[in-house]
Amino acid sequence: MEKKTFILIHGSWHSAWNWHKVTPLLEKQGHTVYAIDLPGMGRDKTPIQEVIFENTVNKLCAFIDSIDGKVILVGHSKNGIMISQVAEYRPQKIEKLIYLAAYLIPNGKTQKEYSAQDTEGWLKPYVVIHEDTKSHTLQPEIFKAGLYHDCDEEITEMAKVILSHEPIESGLAVLDLSEKRFGSIPRFYIECTEDRAVTPFIQKKMYTETPCKKVYKLATSHSPFFSKPQELVDIFFDIAFGEG
Numbered sequence: 266m267e268k269k270t271f272i273l274i275h276g277s278w279h280s281a282w283n284w285h286k287v288t289p290l291l292e293k294q295g296h297t298v299y300a301i302d303l304p305g306m307g308r309d310k311t312p313i314q315e316v317i318f319e320n321t322v323n324k325l326c327a328f329i330d331s332i333d334g335k336v337i338l339v340g341h342s343k344n345g346i347m348i349s350q351v352a353e354y355r356p357q358k359i360e361k362l363i364y365l366a367a368y369l370i371p372n373g374k375t376q377k378e379y380s381a382q383d384t385e386g387w388l389k390p391y392v393v394i395h396e397d398t399k400s401h402t403l404q405p406e407i408f409k410a411g412l413y414h415d416c417d418e419e420i421t422e423m424a425k426v427i428l429s430h431e432p433i434e435s436g437l438a439v440l441d442l443s444e445k446r447f448g449s450i451p452r453f454y455i456e457c458t459e460d461r462a463v464t465p466f467i468q469k470k471m472y473t474e475t476p477c478k479k480v481y482k483l484a485t486s487h488s489p490f491f492s493k494p495q496e497l498v499d500i501f502f503d504i505a506f507g508e509g
Contacts, residue, residue, distance in 0.1 A: 269337055269360075269505050270297040272329070274485075276342025276367070278403050278428045280307025283341065286494035291501070300324070303344065305432060313430045314398040318438035322350045326464040335360040337505055340367045342487065343436065344461055346376050350440055353447040363504055364454040365497075366463045366487055369454065369471040372442040373505075380436065383467035387411040400430035413459050454480045455489075455497070462487035468509045479504070 267420035271291055281300040288298045290404040302309040304317040304324060322508050325347060328335055329490070339358050345367025352359050368376045380386075391407040394400075403411075408428070409421045454472040458465050472480055481500045489497045 266294065267506070268295050268297065270332060270334065271337050271339060271501065271505075272298070272325075273298065273300045274338070274340045274344045274347055275301070275303065275306070276340075276344050277305075277431045279341075280429070282307065282423070282427055282428065282456055283488075283490050287490045287498055287501075291497040292495060294502075299324075299328075301328070303347070303483060304427060307427075313400045313432055316432040316434070318346075318350075318432075318435040321435065322347060322354065323401075325351050326354050329355055329358050337361045337363065337501075339363040339501070341365045341490075343368055343376055343380075344439070345369050346435065346440060349442060349447060352450050353442050356446045356449050359450050361504060362450050362456065363501065364452065364472070364477070365455045365489070366457040366460050366468060367454075368463070369452075369475050369477075370440050371475050372440055372447075375437055375439055376437040379467060379471060383464050384472070385464050385466060387461040392434070395430065398430060399433050400466075400500055401433060402484075405430065412487050413491065414461065415459065415486045415493075417486055420488070420491045449457075452477045455500055456480060456482045457485050457487055457489060458482050460487045479507075 273284045281302045284300040288300055293299045304311040304321050305313040338348045345364045352362055370376055388411050391404040392404050405425050408424050412416055413420050454477045456468045485492050
């Protein structure tokens with residue numbers, strides 16, 4: 266089996282710990298895995314008020330440049346926007362794009378514009394804005410029901426300790442994408458059909474407006490990397506070694 270390099274990008278409020286069940290399953294098959302803490306998240310100590318979308322994208326590009334060969338880029342939730350913009354800047358370095366219940370936003374649009382259309386999501390009433398740091402946090406009482414309803418109890422307890430601020434600015438960033446560059450990379454979507462954070466309605470709207478080579482469906486919450494890691498990895502392998 267050909268060895269692949271996967272870069273795994275977490276979603277809002279989270280960090281590289283999202284992938285602690287997925288990474289060993291990929292590595293066991295001999296693949297290289299990089300689970301990234303985005304600036305201001307997890308172990309990255311950049312002050313959250315200083316985190317800018319363009320700087321984050323450039324940092325990801327620099328990291329990809331440091332890796333030999335092409336990578337498979339996976340983005341979860343809000344940070345589908347990151348992998349899209351990185352793809353525009355580094356199309357020659359990216360083999361495939363995988364959007365996991367992620368924001369797949371067209372050129373000239375923002376993540377916030379699509380989030381605003383997702384009126385049935387459970388999280389918005391529990392988001393607390395922090396004007397002083399240009400960020401927001403999610404109240405812990407919604408963690409289990411909103412993000413982890415099919416996950417083990419300890420995941421919620423870990424989240425209470427690990428989840429942190431999310432920069433507001435990236436949700437307002439206008440994506441700059443072209444068919445020649447971003448559009449040249451095969452993209453795939455994994456829809457989480459029991460998702461209460463990024464609902465199936467908005468997921469379907471996005472992958473319908475910006476078509477993908479294939480759409481997979483997982484009957485999970487927003488967090489299949491915790492609730493069904495093997496099933497998720499099986500899809501990653503199908504994408505990595507399939508057509509396109």
